[in-house]
Amino acid sequence: MNQVPDPQHYPDDEIDLRELFATLWRGKWLIIAFTIIFAAAGVAYALYKPNIYQASVLLAPAQDEGGVNSLSGQLGGLASLAGINLGGGSSNNTVIAKETLKSRAFITDFIRRHNLSVPLMASKNWNMTTQEWSIDEEIYNPKTGEWQKDKDGLSLKPSNWDMVERFRELLTVSDNKDTGLVTVAFASESPVAAKQWLELLIKDINEHMRQQDVREAEASIAYLEGKLRETNISGMQQVFYQLIESETRTVMLANAQREYVFKTVDPAVIPQEKSEPKRALIVILAVMLGGVLGVFGVFVKAFVQNSRQPNKA
DSSP: OOOOOOOOOOGGGSOOHHHHHHHHHHTHHHHHHHHHHHHHHHHHHHHHSOOBEEEEEEEEEOOOOHHHHHHHHHHHHHHHHTTOOOOOOHHHHHHHHHHHHTOHHHHHHHHHHTTOHHHHHSEEEEETTTTEEEEOTTTEETTTTEEOBOTTSOBOOOOHHHHHHHHHHHEEEEEOTTTOOEEEEEEESOHHHHHHHHHHHHHHHHHHHHHHHHHHHHHHHHHHHHHHHHOOOHHHHHHHHHHHHHHHHHHHHHHHOSSSSEEEEEOOOOOSSOOBOOHHHHHHHHHHHHHHHHHHHHHHHHHHHHHHSOOOO
């Protein structure tokens, strides 16, 4: 009869939990040391990070007039042939406005118009007592109003690219697909600046879109009036009159509405609580990382020591 061979055991491939815990116990001081060092570093980093405050505003897309939409449907084909836009609805304007809000050209113009380059790029922190920015004089000289130079003699004045990238880090634009509402948030070390800059941003995007539509409508009116003078066909004249009326209505509504594209549902307020950093979370993560690295170090040390011992016969 064939004998079934006994299963072979390979003790070298098995994990001895008792030995594992014994190794950890022998290296407990190394684990504790790693944990304490990383905990101290986490506390220092958490305390070093400045408080960031975020202001937000809830916006609703402005609605177009029904008369304009109905006229757009009736005369849209002819208007498109003439290169005239009768308005595609508030949703299209809202999408364009959101993308314009994040565009380089608009942000650059916004920073330049309101003189925000110094607090945006040369501030060290916000002084809660004086309610003023503390300017880093190694970057910008507030007495002379000039940007400093580096050791190579090059100006430290930030480029448009740098300012836009920094501004985008602080700006958040999101929308709710279900309700169509748009939330715009801005973060800053200054709770006052977060609110003020956000209000200026919403005001400027409304004004920017208003002026753009007025310019386009006025250009369309001038074009239609020229075509009206060139034709003697009464039917075409009636069409041109309707198109001119539509564009004139666009100009009138744009000049009459204070909130042209976005209507404020919930205005921005000065934030009373910081949004970041999460100091407790930073310390907890630092402690966990220190503990994990300490355990890893103990195992590496034990492996090196075992590999150096001569093999026993």
